[in-house]
Amino acid sequence: MTKxxxxxxxxxxxxxxxxxxxxxxxxxxxxxxxxxxxxxxDLNSVVWVISIYLLVYAVLMLFTSRLGDxxxxxxxYLAGMVVFTAASLWCGLSGxxxxxxxxxxxxxxxxxxxxxxxxxxxxxxFPPAKRGPAMGMWGGIAxxxxxxxxxxxxxxxxxxxxxxxxxVNVPIGVVGIVLAVVLVPDWKPGRLRSFDVPGILxxxxxxxxxxxxIQNGQHFDWGQVRDWISIPxxxxxxxxxxxxxxxxxxxxxxxxxxPLRVFGNRNFSTGTATATAIGFAMTGMFVPLVLYxxxxxxxSPTKAGLLTAPMSLLSGMIAPFIxxxxxxxxAKYLVMTGFLALATGLGLVALISRPDxxxxxxxxxxxxxxxxxxxxxxxxxxITMRSVEPALAGTAxxxxxxxxxxxxxxxxxxxxxxxxARISASMTDEATEAARSLPPEYRETFVNGVSQxxxxxNELGPAAGGGVPSNLPSEVADQIQRLATQxxxxxxxxxxxxxxxxxxxxxxxxxxxxxxxxxxxxxxPPRAPEPTPxxxxxEGERV
Numbered sequence: 001m002t003k004x005x006x007x008x009x010x011x012x013x014x015x016x017x018x019x020x021x022x023x024x025x026x027x028x029x030x031x032x033x034x035x036x037x038x039x040x041x042d043l044n045s046v047v048w049v050i051s052i053y054l055l056v057y058a059v060l061m062l063f064t065s066r067l068g069d070x071x072x073x074x075x076x077y078l079a080g081m082v083v084f085t086a087a088s089l090w091c092g093l094s095g096x097x098x099x100x101x102x103x104x105x106x107x108x109x110x111x112x113x114x115x116x117x118x119x120x121x122x123x124x125x126f127p128p129a130k131r132g133p134a135m136g137m138w139g140g141i142a143x144x145x146x147x148x149x150x151x152x153x154x155x156x157x158x159x160x161x162x163x164x165x166x167x168v169n170v171p172i173g174v175v176g177i178v179l180a181v182v183l184v185p186d187w188k189p190g191r192l193r194s195f196d197v198p199g200i201l202x203x204x205x206x207x208x209x210x211x212x213x214i215q216n217g218q219h220f221d222w223g224q225v226r227d228w229i230s231i232p233x234x235x236x237x238x239x240x241x242x243x244x245x246x247x248x249x250x251x252x253x254x255x256x257x258x259p260l261r262v263f264g265n266r267n268f269s270t271g272t273a274t275a276t277a278i279g280f281a282m283t284g285m286f287v288p289l290v291l292y293x294x295x296x297x298x299x300s301p302t303k304a305g306l307l308t309a310p311m312s313l314l315s316g317m318i319a320p321f322i323x324x325x326x327x328x329x330x331a332k333y334l335v336m337t338g339f340l341a342l343a344t345g346l347g348l349v350a351l352i353s354r355p356d357x358x359x360x361x362x363x364x365x366x367x368x369x370x371x372x373x374x375x376x377x378x379x380x381x382x383i384t385m386r387s388v389e390p391a392l393a394g395t396a397x398x399x400x401x402x403x404x405x406x407x408x409x410x411x412x413x414x415x416x417x418x419x420x421a422r423i424s425a426s427m428t429d430e431a432t433e434a435a436r437s438l439p440p441e442y443r444e445t446f447v448n449g450v451s452q453x454x455x456x457x458n459e460l461g462p463a464a465g466g467g468v469p470s471n472l473p474s475e476v477a478d479q480i481q482r483l484a485t486q487x488x489x490x491x492x493x494x495x496x497x498x499x500x501x502x503x504x505x506x507x508x509x510x511x512x513x514x515x516x517x518x519x520x521x522x523x524x525p526p527r528a529p530e531p532t533p534x535x536x537x538x539e540g541e542r543v
Contacts, residue, residue: 006183007125011134013179014118015141017081019148020172021111022141024088025053025408026149029286030301031162033294038162041097044216047287047416051215052101054283054412056108057115058405059207062257063200065116065398070195073117073124074186078177080113085173091166115405119397121184123385135378136323144316154305199257202245207406210238215413258399262392270516271384272403274335277510278342278376279407281503284415285346285369291419292496296489297359307359311345311370318371323378331379332517338375339511343504345369350500355489383517411503419499426498427491434483446483 028050035046068076087106094100118138126134156164213235216225224230249256263269293304322334348365381400388396435443 009183010125013183014121016176016179017114018118019141019145020169022145023149027153027165029290030150030153030305031157031165032290034157034162039097045097048101049104051409051412053104053108054405054409055211056105057111058402058409059204060112061116061402062203062398064112065395068117068120073120074184077114077117078180080110081173081177084110085170088166088169092163115401116398133324135382136320150305150308154301157301196257199248202241206238206241206245209234211409211413217417259395262396265387267383267387267517270513271380272400273513274380274510275400275404276407277506279404280411280506283408284411284503287415288419288496288499296355296492299359310363311366314367314370315374318374319378322375326379326382330519331383332514334375334379335514336511338372339507342369342372343507345372346500346504350497353493353497355493415499418502419495422495422498423491426494427487430487430490434487
């Protein structure tokens with residue numbers, strides 16, 4: 001560093017960008033039904049709006065963490081802020097799903113440039129013994145962004161339209177750029193001499209193919225995408241490329257993208273695994289929850305944001321205190337408590353959810369989930385990064401953040417596929433059962449209309465019953481519409497409850513993984529050099 005800097009002031013400036021990144025993840029989720037209608041598209045395309053951001057974010061972060069080693073974290077962070085802010089403006093101006101997906105990909109690039117530099121700076125600015133409060137503040141910002149996203153997103157969608165969930169990033173980005181220029185020190189490690197181009201290409205291609213295959217499996221009915229390739233072949237190609245990436249990192253004699261020796265540290269390797277699990281669960285839980293609260297319970301985006309606000313507020317309140325505790329005891333027990341509490345909260349949500357559930361009865365279960373997220377992030381980051389050797393701090397930060405984002409993108413893809421499959425199956429079953437109360441001549445039309453709407457997921461409200469001929473007697477048409485509403489509500493509720501099982505299972509695996517973490521040793525005081533024969537004290541001096 002070229003001048004003495006206030007580490008807390010620098011951290012506050014960096015957290016503005018971190019807040020914006022997380023805000024953009026949660027604020028988009030609350031607008032899913034509005035974007036489906038506003039862009040005249042289907043659920044799969046809107047899930048891609050979320051997934052492409054997480055995908056680009058994840059696959060490029062290993063590379064961008066090394067950019068910080070080469071050009072300096074401050075320069076790379078500022079470049080990311082500029083890209084993210086400009087991409088946010090493009091997102092708001094997008095008029096089609098395809099354009100919005102492209103703009104979100106550019107946003108992901110900006111986020112990938114920014115995120116590794118934040119943890120790298122924390123490691124550099126704060127000594128190991130004082131890192132807990134800094135990590136606690138980092139976790140508190142995550143909680144604040146989580147509460148602000150759904151709430152602010154709901155207000156903006158209801159009052160101004162879904163485009164404003166992206167426009168709001170522009171003023172935040174400008175403020176963040178100014179604060180970073182003024183408060184963040186210009187520090188250039190200068191250790192990296194070359195880039196691992198084969199590693200970059202293998203990791204990007206492997207993750208891209210894997211996520212594309214999972215995300216679009218249901219869309220293509222797990223069959224042919226084109227005459228020459230199918231979904232299983234795309235997934236298999238992604239797995240093969242990722243295996244090749246690991247082998248290349250093992251035998252690369254230059255400067256590999258992922259120095260595998262960093263995984264020799266047990267806390268780091270288990271920390272990256274738990275980060276993947278929490279990323280998967282946090283992304284996976286919100287998509288079905290938003291669809292259920294808005295499309296079944298009939299909440300507006302603003303009220304849906306208010307419903308989840310206490311959970312996020314509680315998480316943000318306790319995170320700084322948990323961060324301090326992670327310096328004093330064995331942080332793995334805090335991480336385990338967080339995973340189990342979050343799994344319990346989601347399990348309670350699944351048990352309570354019914355088509356006629358009072359939305360506010362979900363609040364206690366969501367508060368339990370909020371306690372869980374408040375317990376996870378700060379101690380998980382602290383125990384993972386604290387024992388990493390300083391020379392690998394930038395790379396380790398990139399790997400750690402990448403693992404969390406890879407979990408997020410896999411969670412988004414997997415829950416999107418599972419949700420669409422369960423919506424289609426549940427609504428078809430419900431329609432078949434409900435059709436028995438209709439005159440025989442209308443049953444087939446009714447079932448086909450519901451099944452078609454469920455498979456395309458173009459309409460997420462009661463009108464998804466579709467297929468009601470205009471020339472029917474009014475009493476029959478009314479009966480069909482009532483049944484359609486019932487079918488949609490029952491089908492979406494069943495799909496939501498069943499989809500929650502997946503993130504719960506991943507959270508339990510994460511809690512089990514956390515048991516392997518070791519307690520970080522307390523930093524040792526510097527020792528005096530061993531005396532040589534020439535400098536050893538005499539017997540009288542010793543006395």
